[in-house]
Amino acid sequence: MLIHALSAALLLVTSAPVVAAPPAAPDIPLSAVKAHLAEFQSIATANGGNRAHGRPGFLASITYVKGRLDAAGYTTVVQSFTYGGATGYNLIADWPGGDPDDVLMVGAHLDSVAAGPGINDNGSGSAAILETALAVAAQGLVPGRHLRFAWWGAEEQGLRGSTHYVSTLPAAARAQITGYLNFDMVGSPNAGYFVYDGDNSDGTGAGPGPAGSAEIEAVIEGYFAGIGVPTRGTDFDGRSDYGPFIARGIPAGGTFTGAEGAKTSAQAALWGGTAGARFDPCYHARCDTTSNIDDVALDRNADAVAHAVWTLAGAQNV
Template identity: 60%
Template sequence: MKRRSAIAVATGTALAASLLTVAGAQAGEQSSDAAAAPDISVENVQGHLKELDSIAQANGGNRAHGEPGYKASVDYVKGKLDEAGFETQVQEFDEGGATGYNLIADWPGGSGDDVLMAGGHLDSVTEGAGINDNGSGSAGLLEVALAVASGDLEPSKHLRFAWWGAEELGMVGSTHYVDSLDEAERGKIGGYLNFDMIGSPNPGYFVYQEDQALEKVFTDYFAGKNIETEPAEGTEGRSDHAAFSDAGIPVGGLFTGAEGVMTEDQAAKWNGTAGEAFDKCYHSQCDGMDNLNTEALDANSDALAHAVWELSS
């Protein structure tokens, strides 16, 4: 996750209105023909993280933009998606004299005029392997995408997943992607969900609040699991959802905290440690396989799947 000053949140009025209709429907009983999301195996998510960690260790200790570990990470995720039947595309861009890569994966079917996107950045900083930031979001996304394929999901909306490059240099890859779309293509994206750091070792349960309908999908889900959430304040321009929000596309997502310090109240409701950072290894060499909370990784991966199934049906 990259720091960025707060931006003005675009309203996306017409698109947000359609999503509010979804939220209204959720207030009543769920449609009987809407399939429930599967339970996402946290062991499988951890398996992907182990692969990303191995890739980093074999390539100078990181998976940063312009380094061989990043391209190897793209190749790993792409191989899994290709095997599962996704239509994948690697989009190239230039940043700092090096080639960057976005990986876009479309699940065949659904209305091409109504697209739901879910994404997160795949790059790390140069200091470490980036297992929580943002291997956690990347691995959760990958396992949910594979669950879409194994369940042969037939959503009414078109599903698109994305793994962004060069987020740590200022959301470069996601901005390049949004800028590459013409106005008509942007208008087809009814919502974008971002997952950046979903397994912090001292986790909070934060939900993006930029769009009321998308926020409600997550807060209702966690409430049903007896997990209290808080708005992810200060994240408006901090990760890849910023480019989509700037373009007027409704955005939502999850976050378990970075360098911020957990309060006493938060520690009490999340069984955490007050006075310590949510991620003590944020942007550091120690962001490896030991820098994860499995319970948070599991809960957020399941919430990710719930949102994809709920919003695409």
């Protein structure tokens, strides 16, 4: 009887269903992200030195990103709008599958200011989410949520592209967007590691984001904690394209490595770099070229994008 009992127990153990762990996010190759930045630099150089709203360099940037996504199997739409007497464009890219009533959006502004090519601001965020989108396609990711990527126009003119997108969506389509991730300036030369403060844990600034923003913050902070990099919260102060989303109650989050502000002594002790110097010494300037990038910060943030997408999209094994 003991033999029969052991045999029955073994049968129960071996016949129990095996639940596979969700797939881990891939390492996003720094070389691939920098290749996109080199393309943005070449586009700017060939088009008057910038990729600004209403200028040929911006439309060429949209064309480049769209071509890569179309070849990878995305459904892309170029949405036009008018601001300041010039035509602007948003690029929206949908990955097949996932719950259409539970959409996770990932966005970055693609335009520069007229003064320069805008490689950190915001070629860096644009390139990081582009390479993440291409990794989604390369791995044939099966998300539980529907994945949508966006490259915004005219952010430097006051969030015009993202505002146009959110405000012109039908109410039902807007309600389907249940989270938005924003990546703006993720390779600053004197980098800080800032995560949008979804729960307002520092008790300052504009307050917490809409319900669900704290969960996004925790996912991103978890990635950086896992690689031993401390982070600090940055307020939802309305300076980037999360603004129109949180104004409609959509949870948001993302990363930022600093702009024209100066790094404090405490921040330099935390992250290295130069106290008293700006996070980005070429902010909104002609020198925001491919030389104006911290490779370590860019690499870490690109991997943070992928981690957030894989985790929050509910990635599933095939």
